[in-house]
Amino acid sequence: MEKASIINKYPLVFYWIVPVTLGIIQASFNIYFEILPVGISVVDGTVFGFLLGAFGMAIWFVVRYNSPDDKPFAQLLSSHLAASIILSLAWVYCSAFIARSLLASPEYIIYQVNNLPNRIFIGFIFYTLMATVFYLYIFYRKNKEKIDREVVLKQEVREAVLRALKSQINPHFLFNSLNSIASLTLTNPEKAHEMVIALSDFMRYSLRKQHNEMVALNEEINHIRLYLQIEKIRFGDKMAYSFHVEPDCLDCQIPTLLLQPLFENAVKYGVYEASEQVDISLVARKEGDHTVLVLTNNFDKEAAPVKGEGIGLKNVQERLRLVYNSNNLMEIKEEEGRFVITIYLPCEKKQ
Numbered sequence: 001m002e003k004a005s006i007i008n009k010y011p012l013v014f015y016w017i018v019p020v021t022l023g024i025i026q027a028s029f030n031i032y033f034e035i036l037p038v039g040i041s042v043v044d045g046t047v048f049g050f051l052l053g054a055f056g057m058a059i060w061f062v063v064r065y066n067s068p069d070d071k072p073f074a075q076l077l078s079s080h081l082a083a084s085i086i087l088s089l090a091w092v093y094c095s096a097f098i099a100r101s102l103l104a105s106p107e108y109i110i111y112q113v114n115n116l117p118n119r120i121f122i123g124f125i126f127y128t129l130m131a132t133v134f135y136l137y138i139f140y141r142k143n144k145e146k147i148d149r150e151v152v153l154k155q156e157v158r159e160a161v162l163r164a165l166k167s168q169i170n171p172h173f174l175f176n177s178l179n180s181i182a183s184l185t186l187t188n189p190e191k192a193h194e195m196v197i198a199l200s201d202f203m204r205y206s207l208r209k210q211h212n213e214m215v216a217l218n219e220e221i222n223h224i225r226l227y228l229q230i231e232k233i234r235f236g237d238k239m240a241y242s243f244h245v246e247p248d249c250l251d252c253q254i255p256t257l258l259l260q261p262l263f264e265n266a267v268k269y270g271v272y273e274a275s276e277q278v279d280i281s282l283v284a285r286k287e288g289d290h291t292v293l294v295l296t297n298n299f300d301k302e303a304a305p306v307k308g309e310g311i312g313l314k315n316v317q318e319r320l321r322l323v324y325n326s327n328n329l330m331e332i333k334e335e336e337g338r339f340v341i342t343i344y345l346p347c348e349k350k351q
Contacts, residue, residue: 011137016053018129022122023049040108047102048095052123055091056130059083063134080131088123092116174203180234195233202226213323214348217284217291218250224259228280231267238278239271245284252291252347255323259293261312262341266297268312270339274300286347293343301337313341 027045030036036044062083066076096112177199184192205223221243228241263280270278283294313332320329324346331342 019049019053036111040103043102044099047099051091051095052126055087056126059127059130060134063131084124084127087127088120091123092119177230191233195230198226198230214253215256217252217254220254220259224263227260227263235271240277241280243282246286248286249284249291254345255319261315262295265312270297270299289347291345291347295341296338298338
């Protein structure tokens, strides 16, 4: 429901243009055709124009409490017809009374009597015009509020989906790490202790950043180093990793926990069944206004494929689509025993 008041700076100025203009036209008409003397014409136009605007403001309340959504057309029409008659008559007779009080002229009294039907008709036309404008204003406001609500709802849905996607990351990795720690407690307690500390730092970052949508690439890489440190304890010399990041890319903002599923994918499908060392590398470079991330890992073609549903890569693709509203930001391909993932991100730096 709209607020009752229309006392707003700009709408009020535009509103008064109509009655003031009508008053000026009326006075100018009487002066030009010498129907009334100049002084009487000015007073007549001023009084009738001012009161037309004052009474016309009541039209807002009639419109506000007679919504087309709440009342049938017949009832709506009868309400406005009655209101237009009452307001037109009230405006004409009140204006006439005030003008006569100011102008004690028999000539002016005769003029008022002769122009009574015309004034009533003007009042009716003014009512119709302003009611139409007010309805258009209300429809505009309702439509704008509807659009704003839809934007808010879409944003809430988008954030809910992003939270759901991020929530898929931690449990998957946590379960794998706990299983590894359980095994290491029997075979290598010192490495198990080291892995617990690294896992604690890793999870602290994940929980702290869970509600922050964007972080600097440098922060995300430090987080990934913790992840790889944990995996390095598990796989030893079987896994190697490196980062080659241009300085201009370090401050670029990217979605939180975006890289972890990609590195998990590289470890799962590259390291698990490999008989030789697997090298995982991340290259970050600037290309125009974009930051390009290239994650590469070699894999053993002869090794038995690891079963999986590809949730990690789908997760990243969906998050990129939601954050940047684009389906063309990620490329996946195989090149002579190497798995290459390329991501193109609009480079936004923290203000």
